[in-house]
Amino acid sequence: MKKEISNLVEISRYYGAQKDFTLGGGGNTSYKDRNFLYVKASGFSLATITEEGFAVLNRKDLAGIMTREYSRDSHQREHEVMSDLMNSLAEGSKKLRPSVEASLHDIIQYSYVVHMHPHLINALLCSNDVEMYIEDLFDDKVIYIPYTEPGYVLSKTVSEYIDKYRSRNGSDPNIIFLQNHGVFVGGDSTREIRQHYAYIMEKILSRIDSIIKIEPIDYQGPIDQVIKILSGLIHDRPHFKHEFNTLIAHFTRDIDSLSRVDKPFIPDEIVYCKAHPAIIPLAEGFSIVPESIEESIVSYQDKHGYDPKVILIEKGPVIALDKNEKSAELVLDVFQDAMKISFYSNFFGGPHFMTEEQIRFIENWEVEHYRRKISAGSS
Ligand SMILES: [Zn+2]
Incomplete structure (x- = not known):
């Protein structure tokens, strides 16, 4: 060589x-x-x-x-x-x-x-x-x-x-x-x-004052039940992976914080995670009810015309969906990368997302579709 x-x-x-x-x-x-x-x-x-x-x-x-x-x-x-x-x-x-x-x-x-x-x-x-x-x-x-x-x-x-x-x-x-x-x-x-x-x-x-310490958190909610309900709502019956840690908790703690990760930062994020996550809000008394899971997913599907790849539970974990374990793991990683972008952007004036028009262009972009297909198949 x-x-x-x-x-x-x-x-x-x-x-x-x-x-x-x-x-x-x-x-x-x-x-x-x-x-x-x-x-x-x-x-x-x-x-x-x-x-x-x-x-x-x-x-x-x-x-x-x-x-x-x-x-x-x-x-x-x-x-x-x-x-x-x-x-x-x-x-x-x-x-x-x-x-x-x-x-x-x-x-x-x-x-x-x-x-x-x-x-x-x-x-x-x-x-x-x-x-x-x-x-x-x-x-x-x-x-x-x-x-x-x-x-x-x-x-x-x-x-x-x-x-x-x-x-x-x-x-x-x-x-x-x-x-x-x-x-x-x-x-x-x-x-x-x-x-x-x-x-x-x-x-x-030199401009970042604090690095977020990412440590796993034991999620107390009924995650297995949630995933069971989700698999009845998602069309391709894909692989589910979930994760909860201090970084994720920082964003899922309330609806306002969730809005700091509900749009994409870069084109690659759309390729792996889709432009927007689905968000499941908690019902009164901080509980997860099947109705709100169904409502979130169905309204997401109606609005976008496809299934979400990332689902966020208020005060809870990120759930990633993809066709196999490895690709679901990558979705989790890419979405947490976006969370880090959002977190550290606060040292530079706060998060600036892609615009709707920029998002649409990427969503329609065939070249990227091809890459997604190839990289999912080869990894
Ligand atoms: Zn690039």
């Missing part, structure tokens, strides 16, 4: 293994030389990736994508772009599907790029005062880009920002912050990448 590729595998696994940095199939990494971009393929997890998990793309073809005219209809456009991305695959890589963020990796003129959605960084990027804090905390090696729909439009937008930065500074930014999404870090060595991430973390932690 080429030294550079083994470095890429190493840095991918390093961040992939840390739940504070990446969960499930989230995040992606790349290495580029003059002619080729090696970028994580869809459906692979960074934690366990090998050389075979990287799609090799022809950079000349990738550059062509950035100048081509595509359909104005966003779905049609993403379709066309994905097929051009597939056509840029080098011989031997044809069976892989490159990450939809491949073009973004190509634009950044550093050898290595590591893209993550860590909750501490997103606590800043999903907060009301994000711009003020970025200006306050970071030097001019970073750029900040307001929320842009993922896919081709994001690549174009980032490319414009980088061009401006280049003409001003004579180099590329090492750190690109994307509102309600995550960060792209570029460097010419993996050591540099680690240094940039350490720098970001240090700055963010």
